[in-house]
Amino acid sequence: MEIGDLGLLAEKHLLIVEGGNLIADAVRLALERAGVIIVGPASxxxxxxxxxxxxxxxxxxxxxxxxxxxxxxxxxxxQDARIPFVFAISHADADVATSYGGYRLSESPAALAEIARALFGPPEDAG
Structure with missing residues (x-):
């Protein structure tokens, strides 16, 4: 995990939407230590x-x-509000619609640096 990337999360208000144990207590604590203000979780x-x-x-x-x-x-x-989001899942979900561009699938919700870059890092080159 790159510390610099975690700085992207500082003072950000992140909505957590989960039906179970997507964001475990240890991950939630790590997000809070990175300066995240957690909104939710919404069930x-x-x-x-x-x-x-x-x-x-x-x-x-x-x-x-x-x-x-x-x-x-x-x-x-x-998307309408131009709020970035990621799907944090532990396995591929065949029902993910290709029309929802701009998201990343993370194989581990604990990949905080990857999530930070996906949400608040510079856009990747399309070419």
Whole structure:
């Protein structure tokens, strides 16, 4: 983990949307140590949408699926608001729609430096 990349998270308000143990206590503590203000966790898309309306949100880390519901309606709202997000999952999910560009799949939610770069780092060259 590169310390400099974790600085990208300092004082950011991150919405956590998860249905279970996506962000374990140790990861949550590491995010807080990096200076993150955690919003949530939201245990449903409905709660995530409500938090988006009432709280400052600089970025989001989400499960793709919460129980039987996917988070794509929340993703659309995040995209409309130009709020960066990542899906933190432990396995590939075939239901990820290709129309949702701008996200990265992280094989480990503990990959904080990768998540920091994906959310707040400079855009990668398209070429």
């Amino acid at each position: 449903s898309v409905e709660i995530g949408l409500a938090l988006l309306e009432i709280a400052r949100i600089d970025g989001a880390i989400m499960d793709i699926r919460i129980e039987a519901e996917t988070v794509f309606s929340l993703v659309e709202r995040l």
